[in-house]
Amino acid sequence: MSGLSHRRGVSRLLGRLELVVIWVVTAVALAPFLWLMVTAFKHRTDVMSPTPKILFSPTLSNFHEAFVIGPFTTNLINSLVTASASTLLCLVLGLPAAYAFSRFRVYGEKHVFFYVLTTRMAPGIALVLPLYMFFQSIGLLGTLTAVTVAQTTFNLALVVYLMRNFFNDIPRELDEAALTEGAGEWQVFTRIILPLARPGIAVTAMISFLFAWNEFLFAFMLGGTGAQTLPAAFPGLVTPHGTYWGQLAAASVVVSIPVLIMIWFIQRHLTRGLTFGAVK
């Protein structure tokens, strides 16, 4: 009896310890974000104060300076346009490709699939120079098109990879049943496979959107001043005259909002999306 209660005591202690660890990790992870949130609502003087101010009178002036006086609203729209367009493009191109990889046996298919994956593994910095020259030569440098296309090349592999796993999990008999019922391959794809893969498509689209949204290098190098996205505009706030911490924080808060919303939406599907097909 005493052994049992002793053991119960130990497990209760371990449970508490676990909770402490979770709180510490959460605090460490959230601290910079909290600092950011607080800074976004501080006056310039409060931001620069040598002793960190816990109590201050909040203001929206940073947001006003960045988004109303400054160019950040344009940047925000550019971000929305490029991320949405590249996500759409990724899906339009990637979904049929993923389905083909999932269903059709083609000579050398594994090599082709691996090639597709390597486009994602290549370091962006190695690709950005050739892309820069390419877009310059066709006169698209500094346009939203250039940024969109560049982000598509980068995210397409991800879409193909994730969606192939989703498609693999849809029993092949469904395709075959539809085929014998009079459907062509394209009808099988649009009327059976796509509706069934809808949750997977949603998750993949959101991940693709987030990657494009967060992407800095291509947007910065290829977007120039004409198609500057929100992340690409950040360095402009670090000037020889000083760093505009308040505006940076305000822009950071805004750039984080879609991310938070989407994470909130997909948190239930996210792990399933990433490990789909891995365990079954």
Add this chain to the structure above:
Amino acid sequence: MAKVRLENVSKVYGDVVAVRDIDLEIDHNEFVVLVGPSGCGKSTTLRMIAGLEEISGGSIHIGDRVVNDEPPRMRNVAMVFQNYALYPHMSVRENLAFGLTLARVPRREIDLKVAEAADILGLDELLDRQPAQLSGGERQRVAMGRAIVRHPDVFLFDEPLSNLDAQLRTQMRTEIKRLHRKVKTTVVYVTHDQVEAMTLADRVVIMRAGKVEQIGTPDNIFHYPANAFVAKFIGSPPMNMFDAVVAETTDGKVLRVDSDWQLPVPRHLATRVEAGHEVVIGLRADDITPRGHGMPPREGAVFESAVNIVEPLGSETLLFVNFGPSETIAKMVRPRTVQEGETLSFDVNLEELKLFDRSSGQAIERTRA
């Protein structure tokens, strides 16, 4: 309604020959069952008829057309899958209507045909349910309904009852048979279960290792198996088999199982075998019966043995007894209680004794009476 004809059809995957030169002619409205152990090529054959597998050689005819290069949608066949393959995102009604929608059949006609199929299969109550809300048997019926709404030339069934429990399987078997009587279509049905094959088929095609072993009516293959494999595969319990050598004695030819255990060569086989011929004896449990249970055979032999194992099945009892050096299964109809260890005399019905050539496995054909 259409004839189906397979001519020298074969399927090769790399170095593996899955189906080897199959010839098969299926008549209008005929119910043909392909049966065999797993990996015998029966499903592959069915999928080749459906157009889901390309053929490596030969040709397939449906009606008057050669369909070798036609995609499945051009063949006007319907297939019922083992796991039902219902579209999970559609209601039962939408599942039934899907093929008709693809064919751009007018809405009103679709409704009529769906209602008709639902009526035949008793699905009226389920039309607005999703597949996930149905039981196994109901899903199976929807899968069949999906096949019949389109009035296809050929029905293809790929082990449709394998996922059902034993009781439901028997029930659905009867339903499939009744359905065939009602809708009158050519059916090709694949199963590994010989009982399903025997009970459903007009003709049974027994396959092994990609080849056809025998084609015949259930009666025909049961009574006249072409070889030892068919003899053992068809019938429950499986046919008893013993190695023997034909020997000449003063009483005529005998089948010598070992030095002191032999059976006379039955009359219908006497002229077919010579002394020294190495054979396999085949005897069904039905033809080894305890004395006094059933009529004594016209041409018989008698032996005595202790009973090793008793398996009562209700209307009959299976007895495991010693038959010379090996064990055999005997069948007692209108059974009484038998104790294990009890010694009984058994009649062997020599008229039903089969002989197979030991090296080729082929049946030694009986002389016609």
